[in-house]
Amino acid sequence: MNEPLLRARDVRKYFPVRSGFLQRTVAHARAVDGIDLDIRPGETLGLVGESGSGKSTLGRILVGLMTPSAGELSFEGREIAGLGGSDLRRSRRQLQFIFQDPNGSLDPRMRVGEIIGEGLHAQGAERDVRNKLVNEMLDKVGLRREAAQRYPHELSGGQRQRIGIARALVLQPKLVVADEPVSALDVSIQSQVLNLLVELKRELNLTYVFVSHNLAAVNYVSDRIAVMYLGKFVELASTEQLRRAPLHPYTRALFSAVPEPIPGRRRQSVVLKGEPPNPIDPPSGCRFRTRCPLARDVCAEREPGLTPRPGDANDHLVACHFA
Amino acid sequence: MSLLRVENLRTYFDTRAGVMKAVDGVDLEVREGRTLGIVGESGSGKSVTALSIMRLIEKPGRILPDSHIFFEGNDLAAIPERELESLRGNRISMVFQEPMTSLNPVYTVGDQIIEAIRLHRRVSVQQARDRAVELLRLVGIPSPERRVDAFPHQMSGGMRQRVMIAMALACEPKLLIADEPTTALDVTIQAQILELLRQLRDELSMAVVLITHDLGVVAEMCDDVAVMYAGQVVERGPVESIFSDPQHPYTEALLRSIPLLGMTKAEPLTVIPGMVPSALHWPTGCRFVARCKNALDRCHREPPPLARSGSGYAACWLRESIPEGSQHGAAHR
Numbered sequence: 001m002n003e004p005l006l007r008a009r010d011v012r013k014y015f016p017v018r019s020g021f022l023q024r025t026v027a028h029a030r031a032v033d034g035i036d037l038d039i040r041p042g043e044t045l046g047l048v049g050e051s052g053s054g055k056s057t058l059g060r061i062l063v064g065l066m067t068p069s070a071g072e073l074s075f076e077g078r079e080i081a082g083l084g085g086s087d088l089r090r091s092r093r094q095l096q097f098i099f100q101d102p103n104g105s106l107d108p109r110m111r112v113g114e115i116i117g118e119g120l121h122a123q124g125a126e127r128d129v130r131n132k133l134v135n136e137m138l139d140k141v142g143l144r145r146e147a148a149q150r151y152p153h154e155l156s157g158g159q160r161q162r163i164g165i166a167r168a169l170v171l172q173p174k175l176v177v178a179d180e181p182v183s184a185l186d187v188s189i190q191s192q193v194l195n196l197l198v199e200l201k202r203e204l205n206l207t208y209v210f211v212s213h214n215l216a217a218v219n220y221v222s223d224r225i226a227v228m229y230l231g232k233f234v235e236l237a238s239t240e241q242l243r244r245a246p247l248h249p250y251t252r253a254l255f256s257a258v259p260e261p262i263p264g265r266r267r268q269s270v271v272l273k274g275e276p277p278n279p280i281d282p283p284s285g286c287r288f289r290t291r292c293p294l295a296r297d298v299c300a301e302r303e304p305g306l307t308p309r310p311g312d313a314n315d316h317l318v319a320c321h322f323a
Numbered sequence: 324m325s326l327l328r329v330e331n332l333r334t335y336f337d338t339r340a341g342v343m344k345a346v347d348g349v350d351l352e353v354r355e356g357r358t359l360g361i362v363g364e365s366g367s368g369k370s371v372t373a374l375s376i377m378r379l380i381e382k383p384g385r386i387l388p389d390s391h392i393f394f395e396g397n398d399l400a401a402i403p404e405r406e407l408e409s410l411r412g413n414r415i416s417m418v419f420q421e422p423m424t425s426l427n428p429v430y431t432v433g434d435q436i437i438e439a440i441r442l443h444r445r446v447s448v449q450q451a452r453d454r455a456v457e458l459l460r461l462v463g464i465p466s467p468e469r470r471v472d473a474f475p476h477q478m479s480g481g482m483r484q485r486v487m488i489a490m491a492l493a494c495e496p497k498l499l500i501a502d503e504p505t506t507a508l509d510v511t512i513q514a515q516i517l518e519l520l521r522q523l524r525d526e527l528s529m530a531v532v533l534i535t536h537d538l539g540v541v542a543e544m545c546d547d548v549a550v551m552y553a554g555q556v557v558e559r560g561p562v563e564s565i566f567s568d569p570q571h572p573y574t575e576a577l578l579r580s581i582p583l584l585g586m587t588k589a590e591p592l593t594v595i596p597g598m599v600p601s602a603l604h605w606p607t608g609c610r611f612v613a614r615c616k617n618a619l620d621r622c623h624r625e626p627p628p629l630a631r632s633g634s635g636y637a638a639c640w641l642r643e644s645i646p647e648g649s650q651h652g653a654a655h656r
Contacts, residue, residue, distance in 0.1 A: 050509035050510065050511060050512075051509055156598050158598065186364040186365055186536070186599075187364055187536055187538075187577060187580065187581060188364060188576070188577060188580055188595040188598075188599075189598065190580070190581070191580035191581070191582075191592035191593060191594050191595070192594050192595075192596075194582070194592055195591050195592055195594060198588045198591075213509065213510065215510065215584070216539075216581065216582045216583065216584055216586075217582055219582065219584055219585075219586070219587075220582035220586050220587065220588055220592075221588055239587070243584065243585060253511060254510065254511060255584070256514075257510045257511050257513065257514035258510060258539065258584060259513075259514075259517070259537065259539030259540045259542065259543040259544075260539050260542065260543075260583060260584060261538035261539045261541070261542045261566065261578060261581060261583070262542055262566070262583075263542040263543075263562045263563045263566050263567075264542075264563065271511075271514050271515055271518050272511045272514070272515070275479050275481055275482075275512065
């Protein structure tokens with residue numbers, strides 16, 4: 001078995017909740033609450049969950065855009081959670097991020113060429129090297145080279161997302177976390193960008209973490225999928241396993257809730273009751289129990305660990321007493 | 324019987340850059356008790372169509388004089404504003420995408436529902452309040468007696484959308500127009516709201532116009548669908564036949580461009596090259612021409628009319644049976 005490219009152990013992120021005149025910390029929202037994860041080289045790992053599940057926070061932690069409150073994080077065997085200075089810069093290059101909103105993440109005063117080349121500049125690359133790499137990258141993401149002279153507002157949403165992708169990939173990273181990379185785009189543009197991401201991964205030997213609430217898109221690109229609920233993984237398995245035989249009641253509900261463009265195929269209606277609880281004060285035991293159709297007393301008392309089912313393959317993990 | 328019939332609806336916006344022809348000759352029909360989905364991407368004109376039906380178009384927008392919106396014997400495009408006010412929120416209601424911006428933050432949800440009721444019904448405040456509680460229960464809000472006094476910000480997005488629906492249903496409308504009612508919601512909450520809409524539609528035998536960009540939502544909710552592109556309806560008809568046998572190349576490409584749950588990256592998604600043209604300068608011929616792989620010379624020159632095709636209507640020169648030189652709107656006559 002290959003060494004994992006990135007390894008996370010018991011990673012947590014607690015956001016302080018401040019209140020009152022002195023803005024004292026009165027509680028913590030547990031956005032990410034004890035995640036263990038090995039990202040395998042060359043895979044695409046999907047991270048799905050609804051708003052507040054902690055998927056975006058985890059994605060940011062994985063590439064170092066956010067520091068975890070606790071836990072260990074290592075990239076190619078080297079600890080990176082507490083890095084600073086040049087070590088940080090070196091590993092940062094290997095870990096890149098694609099943002100959801102191509103409008104908010106591109107500096108409107110910079111030309112496209114400068115935006116894509118900025119990371120190279122920070123790495124100390126000479127101008128002609130920069131220009132050459134930027135041009136190659138523009139070719140790769142399907143933009144014309146003239147686009148380098150344009151400003152972001154002169155381009156369409158789909159083109160801007162291509163710039164976001166070019167900026168992330170120009171540094172030749174090993175791991176790319178894409179946070180809802182197609183969610184802000186129109187349907188007819190989404191497939192362009194999804195196809196592009198898949199092609200570039202193959203061409204550049206990348207490893208992806210694909211964060212999204214769009215299950216169909218995650219399913220399409222991912223080899224494995226981790227399902228998050230209130231800061232924890234409830235299930236982690238290959239896409240195939242998850243689609244054929246989802247084990248966790250939340251996973252089942254989530255997948256059956258996706259409206260598919262096939263008329264007449266009514267959902268087998270696992271409509272969940274209620275809404276996700278507040279991450280400031282999550283339920284005791286299993287966090288899903290307040291909405292779970294299977295919940296019993298034990299679910300409030302004991303938190304289920306993320307484990308393989310007895311006798312099952314070791315790569316299908318689920319956190320449920322009754323799955 | 325048709326409850327709503329829209330003919331040649333054109334809604335233009337006068338901007339400094341020129342006239343934006345957001346909706347440019349739309350024909351639609353909603354039959355009693357049926358659900359029509361209007362799908363399209365941003366800029367296709369689907370929301371402006373909905374707002375035009377409610378005549379909620381404000382300056383610099385205007386509905387052009389030869390547009391018709393027939394509803395229960397009235398032409399909503401022509402009747403005076405006063406008459407329209409008595410219909411809006413009464414016979415026709417609307418639910419918007421973002422419930423937080425359409426609810427007034429300084430009034431309780433109860434007050435807002437009471438206002439909606441008393442605008443159209445001569446009932447006491449107490450009666451209206453009782454009705455508000457009943458409506459909140461109907462839309463599945465837990466402990467409605469208590470929640471009737473809550474402010475919008477004290478509720479989650481899903482609950483606020485339920486309140487919006489309760490408000491829209493206050494006077495048991497014949498037609499409910501829902502503009503992306505679940506787009507801002509998580510998928511499990513979306514499933515709840517869609518289920519609720521389905522139930523209410525059947526119980527109250529309302530017709531629904533559901534505006535969405537999500538073909539999955541259309542497949543699940545609608546009887547009929549109208550596909551909009553560049554300010555026009557390019558195809559319409561029964562959902563089943565349009566999804567299984569799309570007549571317009573745009574519809575077909577759109578259906579193939581979205582990944583289904585079982586698909587893997589081994590099968591590349593269909594890509595629609597290029598992008599939507601600008602509403603300031605629609606192309607002269609077919610508006611999809613630049614993105615269509617089978618475009619003919621004629622497609623560049625002449626706009627195709629919405630004509631009978633398959634089990635519905637499509638506006639495409641590639642379909643036969645369209646007489647040479649026939650013009651817009653021919654489908655209706």
